[in-house]
Amino acid sequence: MTFDSFLAALPQLLISGVLIGLVYALIAVGLTIIFGVMDIVNFAHGEFLMFGAYSAVLLFTGWAIDPLYSLPLTTALLFVVGVLTYKIVISRIIDAPMLSQIFATFGLMILFRAIAQYLWSPTFRSAENTLASGSLAVAGVQFGKPSAIAGIGAVLVTVAVYLFLNKTKTGIALEATAADKEAARLMGIDSEKMFALAWGIGAACSGVAGALLATSYSVFPNFGETFILLAFVIVNLGGFGSIAGAFFAGLIVGLIEMISGFFFPQFKLAIVLVLFLGVLMFRPQGLMGKSLG
Numbered sequence: 001m002t003f004d005s006f007l008a009a010l011p012q013l014l015i016s017g018v019l020i021g022l023v024y025a026l027i028a029v030g031l032t033i034i035f036g037v038m039d040i041v042n043f044a045h046g047e048f049l050m051f052g053a054y055s056a057v058l059l060f061t062g063w064a065i066d067p068l069y070s071l072p073l074t075t076a077l078l079f080v081v082g083v084l085t086y087k088i089v090i091s092r093i094i095d096a097p098m099l100s101q102i103f104a105t106f107g108l109m110i111l112f113r114a115i116a117q118y119l120w121s122p123t124f125r126s127a128e129n130t131l132a133s134g135s136l137a138v139a140g141v142q143f144g145k146p147s148a149i150a151g152i153g154a155v156l157v158t159v160a161v162y163l164f165l166n167k168t169k170t171g172i173a174l175e176a177t178a179a180d181k182e183a184a185r186l187m188g189i190d191s192e193k194m195f196a197l198a199w200g201i202g203a204a205c206s207g208v209a210g211a212l213l214a215t216s217y218s219v220f221p222n223f224g225e226t227f228i229l230l231a232f233v234i235v236n237l238g239g240f241g242s243i244a245g246a247f248f249a250g251l252i253v254g255l256i257e258m259i260s261g262f263f264f265p266q267f268k269l270a271i272v273l274v275l276f277l278g279v280l281m282f283r284p285q286g287l288m289g290k291s292l293g
Helices: 003-038 043-065 072-087 099-122 147-167 169-178 181-186 191-212 224-238 242-263 265-282
Strands: 134-136 142-144
Touching: 003 142, 003 147, 003 169, 003 191, 003 224, 003 242, 043 072, 043 099, 043 147, 043 191, 043 224, 043 242, 072 099, 134 147, 142 147, 147 169, 147 191, 147 224, 147 242, 169 191, 191 224, 224 242, 224 265, 242 265
Parallel strands: none
Antiparallel strands: 134 142
16 A cells, blocks of 8 residues: 555545545434433434434335435434433433433343344345435546435534524523523423433434435444444544534544545554544543533
């Protein structure tokens, strides 16, 4: 592997890194919303991604509804799944010790995977010949249409979530709940509704990312495993509770993964995890998180 070959491949690596990084960012945005509002780390977040991907693939293979057309349905479905998860499980452990919360969401992760395996078996499923199939070439750099559409879709959804949180009454109420739950209650904000909304939005973000990824990845019950690991790295790197931080950190991780994968394809995930450990050691609040001191 020569330096000249790296320079020749650099434009391709940069575009690929940005596109996958945008999808990583969307997954991380959903995770950071839940943590920012409730201080709960959701280990089942990758399973929302998996359900979103299954939704897109099953609608395509069963009813010939293209994943891009089924995105609104997938979004609504995962929003409902997120709200029900909060109502049925999470609402009962809000005031429980952190260890109990961790075990609860970890248990949900195992349960959701078991449900997926029972309903759809461990068989790999994919959506082939969709509207996103094919490739594009820009300035001599070729890349897949699925990656480009997934990246653009991730940007649109992330911007929509950001505008909702900062430009609407409900979004501002959600931000107020995240900033100070007790003060928000005193101002008449129904924290229970805000908590349910946070889980709904978080699950919907992950579900949309799953549906977008389903155009280029095969889906199986453990589909969300690697992606959620990267999402935790991104949330930590960007700063827990920071949407802007998750967005930029997603781009950084995507670029590092692609460039390191060019030189060390077998160790690209390990290199990202080393970055994670470095951030934990030297800047635990992340790039855009609040100081812990």
